[in-house]
Amino acid sequence: MEITKLRLFINYEKEEQWLNKMAAEGLNLSSYKFGRYTFEEGPPGEYIYRLELLKGEPTDEQSRDYLAFMEDYGVECVDTYMNWAFFRKKSTEGPFEIYSDFDSIIGHYKRVTYLLGTVGVVNLFIALFNVTLSQYNMYLSIVNFIIFVLFIPILLSYIRKINDLKKEQALYEK
Amino acid sequence: MAESSEHQPLTEAVYYILLALHTPMHGYAIMQFTKEISNGRMNLGPGTLYGAIKTMLEKRWIQAVETEADSRKKEYEVTLIGKQVVQNEMERLQELVKNGKHITRGE
Structure with a gap:
């Protein structure tokens, strides 16, 4: 079942925290349009979500190459909005941070x-x-x-x- | 070794990625390798790994390997320049340890 919630965030880290709180309760983000979050129900804590501001538009050659790399890495790009990407990874595969240095x-x-x-x-x-x-x-x-x-x-x-x-x-x- | 930057200290991530690529492998395998070799201490983020691979390709420290079977996943391997960079870094690390032992333990 799909659930829609309306929210506006300026701070992307607060947004990420909120999405992870939702995921922990079994609501997995499946799409985003300005201020409108759509969730699908699933097992609680199945995914870890991370937000990233890409270096260009998601349709750029560089961004497409990056998104393909992420997919190979087991990271799913759930949706993009402007230059933002909503990523998630199975929490069974351990901690998930996009950047480590x-x-x-x-x-x-x-x-x-x-x-x-x-x-x-x-x-x-x-x-x-x-x-x-x-x-x-x-x-x-x-x-x-x-x-x-x-x-x-x-x-x-x-x-x-x-x-x-x-x-x-x-x-x-x- | 034209560029002086090739004698600068490497980040831990770059050092381990170069070590990993002594055997051709793709992104996810590099992450697993670095995690294993560092006893789980190093958790290489995909964004960081992607950036490091791009920069090292530009510097020709690594190169893409032509694969037939699963051509979608790109594999990379270390070049001769990359191998030299690793050697230089090992010498630098040895110097650090040698000086450390000498001063703290009088060895």
């Missing part, structure tokens, strides 16, 4: 930070631009401004994470 972990956080930063700044500009137009545009402006404000703490948390990882990297091999 500092360079690649930092690289992924940087990609996500860059995306959030760009979307945040674009919203700020739209907000500032709309303020100058009319009363009606000012209401629209508030929406963009709220998006910008919501993004700030998450952006800062990623920047902090990147810096912490870089400090670790200076001391340890991983």
Whole structure:
């Protein structure tokens, strides 16, 4: 049986945690459209889910090559949305992390930070631009401004994470 | 050995991937090999492995092997350059251990 849930996440790690909580309860994500998660029922704890921001669009040659590699590795790409990929792997095969060394972990956080930063700044500009137009545009402006404000703490948390990882990297091999 | 970067310390992942590819194998087998040889300590992530393979192919440390049977899964093997990189790294590691023993135990 299919179950649909509506949610909006800005922080992809919170989203990942939520999907894994669902999977632990026997609800496995099967598809995603903006804010709309569709789950299929299965044995509780069958899969571990991981989200990744790909380096390009999922249909790019580079991304297709990567997705084929993941499949060979026993990792299933459940769905993609824009440049995001929803991956899952059977939990019986042990722990599942997409990235295991500092360079690649930092690289992924940087990609996500860059995306959030760009979307945040674009919203700020739209907000500032709309303020100058009319009363009606000012209401629209508030929406963009709220998006910008919501993004700030998450952006800062990623920047902090990147810096912490870089400090670790200076001391340890991983 | 034209590039000086080939004498820089390798990451543990790259070192073990190069060791693994002394026998031709595909991605999943590399992961299993590194896990086994490190007694389960190293759990190579597929994203990390993919990136390392791409970079090492560019540097010609490894090359793709032509396979007939299961051509969908790409197999790779270490090149002569890659073998030299491993040798250099082993010398560096030996130096680290030798100096460590010398100073801490007076050997």
